Amino acid sequence: MTVTYVLDGSEITGLDSFWQAIGEAVNGPGGYFGRGLDAFADCLGGGFGTPENGAFVIEWRDHAHSARTLGHEETARRLERLLPRVHPTNRARVERELAEARAGRGPTLFDDLVEIITDRAGPGALRLV
Incomplete structure (x- = not known):
């Protein structure tokens, strides 16, 4: 079964709010899922809230807003x-x-984050909506 984590891009106002939003999307309120590009990439490898088998999707809603604020x-x-x-x-x-x-x-940071997700979590692990 594939787990879907919903990232609300309308809540992202900069990099710090991205770390908070992705942490909470994966691990609930106050959750951690990296606070730097390298740590984020490591978390995507599994064991930090995502299934070890990689059966997950990050659904990044309102990604166009995030692309602007992470520009x-x-x-x-x-x-x-x-x-x-x-x-x-x-x-x-x-x-x-x-x-x-x-x-x-x-x-941009948005481009970097998309690339990290695609590289570390695999094709199909990111759904931009």
């Missing part, structure tokens, strides 16, 4: 917070990504 502006905000802590060998890459995000170009 270039929020992407730039995340990269600005990340930049002071990034390893020196990655600094130039993060600075380029930040410049692109500020210019409204390149992948």
Whole structure:
């Protein structure tokens, strides 16, 4: 049996609210399901609320709203917070990504999250509605 987790995209106002919304969609009120891209990817592998056999779907409702709120502006905000802590060998890459995000170009956080779900949970695990 496939479990469906409903993510209400109309409630997402930025990355922090995404972490709260996905945590609650999977694990109930106050639930945790990652608070960073790497932790989120790990959680999708199973054992953090989703079935170990991968039989689940994330139904992301009002994803168009989420795409806007997790767009270039929020992407730039995340990269600005990340930049002071990034390893020196990655600094130039993060600075380029930040410049692109500020210019409204390149992948957004929404794009990254969709890619992570698709890569880690498999094809068909994400339903954008």
